Amino acid sequence: MKVSFLMPTQVFLEENAVEKQAALLQTYGRKAMLVTGKSSAKRSGAYDEIVTVLQEEGLSFVLFDKVENNPSLETVLAGAALAKESGVDFVIGIGGGSPLDAAKAIAVLAVNDLDTEELLNNTFTHALPIIAVPTTAGTGSEVTPYSVLVKKDIETKISFGNEWTFPKLALIDPKYTEAVPIKTILFTAVDAFTHSFEGYLSKRATPLSDALAMSAMEVFGQCLPALRNNEFSSELREKLMYVSLIGGIVITHTGVTSVHGMGYCYTYYQGIPHGQANAFLLRSYLDYVKEYQKEKIQRAMNSMGFFEIEDFLSQIEYLIGRPRELTTEEIATYTVKTMIQARSLANTAGDVTEEVVASLWAKTNPVSSI
Known part of the structure; x- marks a missing residue:
């Protein structure tokens, strides 16, 4: 029998997970990028709670809310450009699988000069820390290294991911699904x-x-x-x-x-x-x-x-x-x-x-x- 197992994400599945684990956010830096879709993060209540705890912990943030359903390479490149320009230390993905997957790609592209093929072939050895706050109960992206993106030139979705794209922290609160x-x-x-x-x-x-x-x-x-x-x-x-x-x-x-x-x-x-x-x-x-x-x-x-x-x-x-x-x-x-x-x-x-x-x-x- 041969079994290998790696699960580097710190997971909290509990009521009011964001509020209870707020102090952990300081572990990852002083400025965050919040990666969301156009409305789901705010509708769920997760966005407001994250903003509140960031402010209470004395942390600043920048918002990237351009993630579409089935995020494209073009979208995450735009997010990474904003992350570089803003000098963020870590990335918080809030939403369903799309914002979480986009957050992973942005975390990589923000600190690596990669072309598309290099990204998809996992030729990187560092990324910004990623925190995942899921608002749907489906993808499990909060504990996987995978980022699934639309590649328009081949008309399908392609995934990438390695040990650097595991979220460092997953804050899972079932109440966020009430708006779904x-x-x-x-x-x-x-x-x-x-x-x-x-x-x-x-x-x-x-x-x-x-x-x-x-x-x-x-x-x-x-x-x-x-x-x-x-x-x-x-x-x-x-x-x-x-x-x-x-x-x-x-x-x-x-x-x-x-x-x-x-x-x-x-x-x-x-x-x-x-x-x-x-x-x-x-x-x-x-x-x-x-x-x-x-x-x-x-x-x-x-x-x-x-x-x-x-x-x-x-x-x-x-x-x-x-x-x-x-x-x-x-x-x-x-x-x-x-x-x-x-x-x-x-x-x-x-x-x-x-x-x-x-x-x-x-x-x-x-x-x-x-």
Whole structure:
């Protein structure tokens, strides 16, 4: 047995985490850059709380609030330019996965003269300290080194990250999700689940990552009835934040699989939110991977309270919906773009060739059972 494990992020998942851990902010310098989207950080209340504690601790800050859904390289370059100009010491990402991922890229580019390829190939050995304050329960970006960015010239999303892009500190408060729209809660919940599920079935899975993944999937199963009934209690929000957190730790060690690699096409070409895109691909993914991972899939289903895969898929599709039918041309384009995601395909059971990917895309269309 060989197990390696690295989790350098200091994590606090608790009520009023920002206020309770305010003194830690002084550890990282005297001036911060706050990286946010246009409105979600303020709507959640997280922005105001961060600003308050920075002021109380005698720290200054500059705001970069230009992060779009699915941040582009152009956006993070603009943020890095402002960070350099302002002389910030550390970066605080506030929001869902997009601001957190952008914060990581900005933290690297602010102190490194890199071209795009050097950034994406992880040819850097330092970055500004990163603090992550998530306002959704989905990406787990608060504990991963990964930054996922849109690369427009190849029409897809590309990730990078190494030990320097782990957040130093994650302040996780479930109350920040109270301002999140219902659909976003559902989409991000499924995103969080797929991290542990894909990690559990990844070729890079270990007994330790499996134990974490099973814990998260069990809690996700407990959340499903409430999600179905739109019962968004504080207990549910806390559980979803836990699932997101653990999912992030899992994929840090296992990577993701073809679900994520394929899902980027749905997001780039159709504007489908990331978590919903992942959900759309679960049926074809399970149809393929059950040949290689039958026993593990069954254990995962059982941990969530399901005996049959179809019962589980029906539950997910009730919450998320099903994708529209793809044209032959779309399948061909999406297949080519998916092959760019070599790392996620390599983590997937079996030998995921271009032919396999094309068949997986084709199988997103029929209304058939596994």
